[in-house]
Amino acid sequence: MSDTAPARPATAEAVARGLRRRYAAEQRFRLYGMAAIGFALAVLTILFATVVANGWSAFRQTYIQLDLPLEAADIDPDGTRDPAVLSRADYEGLVKKTLRGMFPDVTNRREKRELYDLVSSAAAFDLRDAVLEDPSLVGGTFQLRVPASDDLDMYMKGYIRADSPEDERRISDRQIARIEALREQGRVETGFNLGFFISGDSREPELAGIAGAALGSLWTMLVVLILSFPLGVMAAIYLEEFAPRNRWTDIIEVNINNLAAVPSIVFGLLGLAVFLNFFGLPRSAPLVGGMVLALMTLPTVIIAGRAALQAVPPSIREAALGLGASRMQMVGGHVLPLAMPGMLTGAIIGMARALGETAPLLMIGMVAFIVDLPKGPLDAATALPVQIFLWADSPERAFVERTSAATIVLLVFLICMNLGAVLLRRKFERRW
Amino acid sequence: MQTLILTIVLLALTAAGFRLGRRRALALAGGRPKDLSALPRYYGVYVALWVFVPAVAVLAVWYALEPSVLHALVVGGLPPELQALPEAELGLLYSDIRNAVALGTTPDDSAIAAAVAHYRSLSASAPLGLGALALAVTLAGGGIGLRLVSPQLRARRSVETVVRALLLVSSTIAVFTTIGIVLSLLFEAVRFFRLVPITEFLFGLEWSPQTAIRPDQVGSTGAFGAGPVFAGTALISVIAMAVAAPVGLLSAIYMAEYAPKRARAVLKPLLEILAGIPTVVYGFFAALTVAPFIRGFGSSLGLDVASESALAAGAVMGVMIIPFVSSLSDDAIAAVPNSLREGAYGLGATRSETIRQVILPAALPGIVGGLLLGVSRAIGETMIVVMAAGLAANLTANPFDAVTTVTVQIVTLLTGDQEFDSAKTLAAFALGLMLFLVTLVLNVIALYVVRRYREQYE
Numbered sequence: 001m002s003d004t005a006p007a008r009p010a011t012a013e014a015v016a017r018g019l020r021r022r023y024a025a026e027q028r029f030r031l032y033g034m035a036a037i038g039f040a041l042a043v044l045t046i047l048f049a050t051v052v053a054n055g056w057s058a059f060r061q062t063y064i065q066l067d068l069p070l071e072a073a074d075i076d077p078d079g080t081r082d083p084a085v086l087s088r089a090d091y092e093g094l095v096k097k098t099l100r101g102m103f104p105d106v107t108n109r110r111e112k113r114e115l116y117d118l119v120s121s122a123a124a125f126d127l128r129d130a131v132l133e134d135p136s137l138v139g140g141t142f143q144l145r146v147p148a149s150d151d152l153d154m155y156m157k158g159y160i161r162a163d164s165p166e167d168e169r170r171i172s173d174r175q176i177a178r179i180e181a182l183r184e185q186g187r188v189e190t191g192f193n194l195g196f197f198i199s200g201d202s203r204e205p206e207l208a209g210i211a212g213a214a215l216g217s218l219w220t221m222l223v224v225l226i227l228s229f230p231l232g233v234m235a236a237i238y239l240e241e242f243a244p245r246n247r248w249t250d251i252i253e254v255n256i257n258n259l260a261a262v263p264s265i266v267f268g269l270l271g272l273a274v275f276l277n278f279f280g281l282p283r284s285a286p287l288v289g290g291m292v293l294a295l296m297t298l299p300t301v302i303i304a305g306r307a308a309l310q311a312v313p314p315s316i317r318e319a320a321l322g323l324g325a326s327r328m329q330m331v332g333g334h335v336l337p338l339a340m341p342g343m344l345t346g347a348i349i350g351m352a353r354a355l356g357e358t359a360p361l362l363m364i365g366m367v368a369f370i371v372d373l374p375k376g377p378l379d380a381a382t383a384l385p386v387q388i389f390l391w392a393d394s395p396e397r398a399f400v401e402r403t404s405a406a407t408i409v410l411l412v413f414l415i416c417m418n419l420g421a422v423l424l425r426r427k428f429e430r431r432w
Numbered sequence: 433m434q435t436l437i438l439t440i441v442l443l444a445l446t447a448a449g450f451r452l453g454r455r456r457a458l459a460l461a462g463g464r465p466k467d468l469s470a471l472p473r474y475y476g477v478y479v480a481l482w483v484f485v486p487a488v489a490v491l492a493v494w495y496a497l498e499p500s501v502l503h504a505l506v507v508g509g510l511p512p513e514l515q516a517l518p519e520a521e522l523g524l525l526y527s528d529i530r531n532a533v534a535l536g537t538t539p540d541d542s543a544i545a546a547a548v549a550h551y552r553s554l555s556a557s558a559p560l561g562l563g564a565l566a567l568a569v570t571l572a573g574g575g576i577g578l579r580l581v582s583p584q585l586r587a588r589r590s591v592e593t594v595v596r597a598l599l600l601v602s603s604t605i606a607v608f609t610t611i612g613i614v615l616s617l618l619f620e621a622v623r624f625f626r627l628v629p630i631t632e633f634l635f636g637l638e639w640s641p642q643t644a645i646r647p648d649q650v651g652s653t654g655a656f657g658a659g660p661v662f663a664g665t666a667l668i669s670v671i672a673m674a675v676a677a678p679v680g681l682l683s684a685i686y687m688a689e690y691a692p693k694r695a696r697a698v699l700k701p702l703l704e705i706l707a708g709i710p711t712v713v714y715g716f717f718a719a720l721t722v723a724p725f726i727r728g729f730g731s732s733l734g735l736d737v738a739s740e741s742a743l744a745a746g747a748v749m750g751v752m753i754i755p756f757v758s759s760l761s762d763d764a765i766a767a768v769p770n771s772l773r774e775g776a777y778g779l780g781a782t783r784s785e786t787i788r789q790v791i792l793p794a795a796l797p798g799i800v801g802g803l804l805l806g807v808s809r810a811i812g813e814t815m816i817v818v819m820a821a822g823l824a825a826n827l828t829a830n831p832f833d834a835v836t837t838v839t840v841q842i843v844t845l846l847t848g849d850q851e852f853d854s855a856k857t858l859a860a861f862a863l864g865l866m867l868f869l870v871t872l873v874l875n876v877i878a879l880y881v882v883r884r885y886r887e888q889y890e
Contacts, residue, residue, distance in 0.1 A: 023782070026783060030784070032682050033687075037699060040754050230602075231602045234603070238596075242599060262871065263814070265812065265843070270613045272846065326588065327592075328595060356709075356710025358711065363847075386712075389818075389819065392716045400720065
């Protein structure tokens with residue numbers, strides 16, 4: 001005891017000396033935390049910024065205005081206007097002839113090829129469709145706005161620069177001169193890229209669209225909704241309201257928790273082995289994709305559903321039972337309606353996750369090159385994320401832009417779904 | 433189309449059953465509902481169930497058996513010398529017949545053409561038969577249901593028993609999914625291990641799973657030693673956790689202990705956006721932005737960086753896992769009772785000292801559980817590595833080299849054209865089994881640790 005009295009000032013001094021160090025450590029630690037959050041948010045920002053910066057230009061597309069002289073001798077020499085004859089005419093030749101007419105100085109083969117390459121191969125098809133729809137066009141001059149080729153499009157958008165060395169870019173100096181000439185004539189214009197939203201996949205970047213993939217996703221999600229929501233809600237009701245506490249329900253519970261953490265690709269293997277090889281369901285079909293994703297979503301829906309049921313206070317149940325309702329009537333008439341918003345929120349969040357899921361779909365063949373739009377859940381289809389995966393592999397510069405644009409579309413869908421879930425929760429959330 | 437019509441007809445008949453049942457119950461009770469033993473609508477549902485359930489059962493059985501019955505009938509109609517073919521050839525012949533039917537062509541061989549015609553006539557008459565059968569079952573069920581309706585019938589109890597059974601069945605689907613996963617992986621993996629010994633698969637160091645087209649082809653035997661694949665998975669997971677663990681943990685600490693309430697309300701959902709971004713978007717980001725950046729950065733330092741380096745894939749994967757680690761750690765930190773904090777403050781500890789010496793040790797099991805779940809995510813993640821990591825199975829610990837992972841190999845082995853019994857495709861299932869087992873063990877440990885820890889303070 002007597003020793004401590006003289007030691008006290010020394011302790012106070014030591015504490016005071018240490019205090020500065022300790023406060024500095026405190027500041028540092030706080031900074032680490034802020035740096036960690038800052039890092040995460042910075043990556044998030046960079047990710048969104050790169051995607052948007054790369055992708056927004058895909059919503060616009062370069063078009064070339066062509067004045068096509070539709071001479072009857074070329075298209076319909078006999079003047080029958082028979083659709084069979086009209087559809088067989090050489091429209092590609094017509095487009096090429098028009099292009100040659102615009103640049104009479106082009107003579108050798110290479111220059112001609114370069115010239116033809118400025119216009120998308122879709123020009124001939126667009127022209128044929130226009131003529132078939134209105135045969136009276138034959139004989140006159142038809143103004144057609146055709147998509148420019150992807151390289152020209154990239155040049156117009158500034159991704160290919162004229163001042164870079166010629167052998168490092170995909171269009172030649174001569175082609176640039178032609179483009180500039182067309183521009184002076186007012187024949188080159190950029191407009192809203194409608195084709196991107198209404199056409200299916202294509203090997204030509206300027207023709208590729210997301211409609212096929214989006215429809216595939218829609219069919220898949222429809223199957224997921226029809227399967228996982230009712231099953232998930234019923235399972236949650238059973239486990240929360242009816243199940244006796246025993247070994248069997250314990251097994252089910254552990255199972256659901258584990259299933260929620262199984263890697264998604266394993267569900268794809270299950271789909272491949274069971275749905276495709278055992279049951280012989282069709283490959284690449286949104287039906288199978290939806291079934292696989294529904295199994296994957298089910299645990300999320302069940303867990304959210306149980307939480308929603310738990311949030312309904314026991315007094316509601318007791319009041320219903322006290323008035324003579326059976327347990328089933330109590331659940332169906334009182335508990336379930338109160339828990340429904342929470343269950344719907346869970347289902348939307350699960351669906352959003354399923355919408356962004358790619359790996360299981362690769363396993364069941366929803367990864368093919370499919371041009372046609374799927375008309376039902378049994379048609380071969382891809383899905384939006386799979387389309388992103390496929391385009392990301394393509395070497396053309398123009399596909400980088402399209403991939404980012406498809407990503408933007410996917411993210412917009414996801415944000416809408418999550419926002420919907422949040423709003424739903426806000427609107428119906430009740431504090432008891 | 434025919435399925436749609438059948439469904440509509442069935443639903444219409446079910447609705448009719450409901451109305452008839454209800455009306456009949458009321459009529460039997462002389463229009464006095466209180467003389468019935470259940471509410472009138474339960475009699476309606478009772479009859480509707482009698483209409484619906486047997487018909488659905490019949491439809492399910494029909495759709496399950498249709499292919500094999502068709503097969504038996506068509507093969508039975510073949511001339512005997514064709515029927516005597518070995519099973520494999522018969523199978524080929526049968527798929528030829530089905531292709532001819534699907535394409536609408538007529539084969540040259542007259543016997544096969546006859547079989548095709550037979551198949552066509554059978555599958556044309558099948559919908560009619562199915563429709564007639566379904567209709568008969570529906571009407572019979574409805575008739576029985578209506579007969580059984582009487583004022584003494586405990587309709588509510590019967591209906592509730594059926595509904596309860598339905599609820600029970602849907603709760604078991606999760607179990608059946610797990611059984612399905614285990615069986616399908618196990619079944620194919622066992623076939624694989626008959627071709628390749630399990631020790632070679634687990635411990636072999638040579639992975640080149642190509643199948644030979646010609647017997648003299650180089651590397652025709654194919655090597656299935658998955659060692660480099662496991663090592664690559666481990667390397668990428670370690671890199672991912674090296675990013676996710678500190679960032680996730682520190683941001684959880686900051687949000688739980690330092691951030692003001694309003695900042696927390698903004699920051700937490702922002703971080704959770706990271707968990708909601710589809711992995712294919714991360715993959716695209718890794719391949720388009722991060723990999724070239726790391727490559728450029730590395731070569732400016734004079735390092736030789738592969739364009740599909742493990743570092744790029746791992747780092748982006750780490751970013752994806754941040755929110756998992758942070759939200760689970762956040763829960764664990766929030767569960768530490770305030771008395772511990774106040775005790776430490778009362779002894780004069782600063783906040784960071786309290787966190788490091790009191791809160792983190794107390795929350796450790798929960799944090800470890802979160803990290804384990806993060807590792808299991810990293811191992812099972814597919815799209816980021818498919819798009820940003822390589823295919824070459826290098827056995828290396830250098831993060832600048834290209835490595836491959838289990839999930840990448842599964843995807844490459846199973847996409848594209850494949851025959852289903854080559855060692856190549858079966859290897860994917862063996863890899864899938866390993867993936868499933870490892871993630872399952874990690875999840876079980878993590879859940880166990882988290883649950884056990886929660887009990888301590890409750």
